[in-house]
Amino acid sequence: MSLDRTAFYIDGDWAAPATSNTIRVVSPHTEQVIATVPEGSTADIDAAVAAARRAFDEGPWPRMSPQERIDVVQNFSNLYAAKLGEMAELITLEMGSPTSFANLAQSPAPWMQIETFLGIAREFPWEERRTGALGTDVIVRREPVGVVAAIPPWNVPQFTTMSKVVPALLAGCTMVVKPAPETPLDTYLMAELLHEAGVPAGVVNIVAADREAGAHLVAHPGVDKVAFTGSTAAGRKIAAVCGEQLKRVSLELGGKSAAIVLDDADLAATMEGLKFTALMNSGQACVAQTRILASRANYGNVVDALAETVAGMQVGDPMDPATEIGPMVAQRQQERVEKYIALGQEEGARVVLGGNGMPDGLSSGWYVRPTVFADVDNRMRIAQEEIFGPVLSVIPFDDVDDAVRIANDSEYGLAGTVWTGDVEGGIDVARRVRTGTYGVNTYTMDFAAPFGGYKASGVGREFGPEGLSHYTEVKSIYPPA
Ligand code: NAD
Numbered sequence: 001m002s003l004d005r006t007a008f009y010i011d012g013d014w015a016a017p018a019t020s021n022t023i024r025v026v027s028p029h030t031e032q033v034i035a036t037v038p039e040g041s042t043a044d045i046d047a048a049v050a051a052a053r054r055a056f057d058e059g060p061w062p063r064m065s066p067q068e069r070i071d072v073v074q075n076f077s078n079l080y081a082a083k084l085g086e087m088a089e090l091i092t093l094e095m096g097s098p099t100s101f102a103n104l105a106q107s108p109a110p111w112m113q114i115e116t117f118l119g120i121a122r123e124f125p126w127e128e129r130r131t132g133a134l135g136t137d138v139i140v141r142r143e144p145v146g147v148v149a150a151i152p153p154w155n156v157p158q159f160t161t162m163s164k165v166v167p168a169l170l171a172g173c174t175m176v177v178k179p180a181p182e183t184p185l186d187t188y189l190m191a192e193l194l195h196e197a198g199v200p201a202g203v204v205n206i207v208a209a210d211r212e213a214g215a216h217l218v219a220h221p222g223v224d225k226v227a228f229t230g231s232t233a234a235g236r237k238i239a240a241v242c243g244e245q246l247k248r249v250s251l252e253l254g255g256k257s258a259a260i261v262l263d264d265a266d267l268a269a270t271m272e273g274l275k276f277t278a279l280m281n282s283g284q285a286c287v288a289q290t291r292i293l294a295s296r297a298n299y300g301n302v303v304d305a306l307a308e309t310v311a312g313m314q315v316g317d318p319m320d321p322a323t324e325i326g327p328m329v330a331q332r333q334q335e336r337v338e339k340y341i342a343l344g345q346e347e348g349a350r351v352v353l354g355g356n357g358m359p360d361g362l363s364s365g366w367y368v369r370p371t372v373f374a375d376v377d378n379r380m381r382i383a384q385e386e387i388f389g390p391v392l393s394v395i396p397f398d399d400v401d402d403a404v405r406i407a408n409d410s411e412y413g414l415a416g417t418v419w420t421g422d423v424e425g426g427i428d429v430a431r432r433v434r435t436g437t438y439g440v441n442t443y444t445m446d447f448a449a450p451f452g453g454y455k456a457s458g459v460g461r462e463f464g465p466e467g468l469s470h471y472t473e474v475k476s477i478y479p480p481a
Helices: 042-057 066-081 084-095 099-106 108-123 157-171 185-197 211-219 232-245 267-277 299-311 331-346 400-408 423-432 464-469
Strands: 008-010 013-015 022-026 033-038 127-131 137-144 147-151 174-177 204-206 225-229 248-252 258-261 291-295 350-353 371-374 391-397 416-419 472-477
Touching: 008 042, 008 185, 033 084, 033 185, 042 147, 042 174, 042 204, 042 211, 066 084, 066 108, 066 157, 066 185, 084 099, 084 108, 084 157, 084 185, 099 108, 099 157, 108 157, 108 464, 137 157, 147 157, 147 211, 157 174, 157 185, 157 225, 157 464, 185 204, 211 232, 225 232, 232 248, 258 267, 258 400, 267 299, 267 416, 291 299, 291 400, 299 350, 299 371, 299 391, 331 350, 331 371, 331 391, 391 400, 400 423, 416 423
Parallel strands: 147 174, 147 225, 174 204, 225 248, 258 291, 258 416, 291 391, 371 391
Antiparallel strands: 008 013, 008 204, 022 033, 127 137, 137 472, 350 371
């Protein structure tokens, strides 16, 4: 079955593109083109924003009751639940996410987000009556923020799309979704499901496009709020435009998270945990804990255990259910990771596993060798910059205070973990590390709780009631006494 597409989803219909430009979606495993889709131009973005604007200003969606919107989103959720396998497979094909990860995070997790947001919306204080300071009533309402520009990245495309589309829908917003050019296919399936669920025309519009068209969308006067997930570099540019225009903006950006391995940790269980928290999605994860902090006393043990663990992970065809590390999304990403591996060696770090070159048994595909560096100083660039691949740095610390200091010595503040036999002590470490989320002996995102970054990792929060609030404006109405 062909995965090709020839139209955009605009105003509840399949709309012909304004130009004949196309995006070629290439398998990172075979390096073959698997589909061609139209590439959005600024004219296509304009058409999508116009449809979203009309649907917001004149359409039924923002005026429906929260319960009526919940019913439509529940339909969507039920339809989505029936497509989890197909969705995960599409994402594995387009960006090379190992099927073992895709069948956990690329479609079941987005579906779980929908269900969690539905529960939050049912309890949300859409309109409440309070007794004001003057003893008279005040009505406090949460109204939709308006037209949303939702811009996800390619690494977890549905995960980062759903965290915007679902709260925006529930709040009564309309939107333009601009998927990354690497991963347009999953969003087409999502469009079909939204359509079938009964989302009215113009409420969700989808145009896959490159960053220039994305910048046009961000600056568009018809857009009220930008919800962006991607690199910190792009986030800064977007924040500047939104600041100038006083647009609402939420940013989920990069990370360089630290896993602190304390001496009382169960080393075998820690290594099992790090396979996921450090290397999920082949290391192409914003929350990946790529700085492994080990005490000087236990340093050799941690380095050896980590090298042995990573060496045992299966690298290769992402469609193979046993694969744990797949290819990088694109050749440029493979080159970027290789540059960092070379840089780490120049900086004086010691390769204990991996290094540059293709993994054993592979001669094509955008693969890199999973690499573990020891003797890493936290000031090195490989410890400070987001590599976005399967490259881990083991950094020594003197004591717990030093470990916390090193974890915090980063431009980023997205996530982190501590591995310890003392859970209460671990929670205390969690309180001291300046990141938006933190795990003790685990790292599992809970969609009922807010997620986001401190410092250069972002502005605002997704998930939980906080994530829904970002799609509302708050209004106070003063009735007569
Ligand atoms: P990217 O910033 O290059 O692109 C992200 C998206 O933004 C793409 O759709 C791209 O086309 C678009 N874009 C880029 N520049 C833009 C601009 N100036 N205006 C409008 N749109 C623009 O990032 P990427 O390489 O696709 O994704 C990887 C990055 O995403 C990593 O830094 C990763 O940490 C981050 N990420 C963060 C989270 C999080 O929740 N914090 C989650 C996943 C990924």
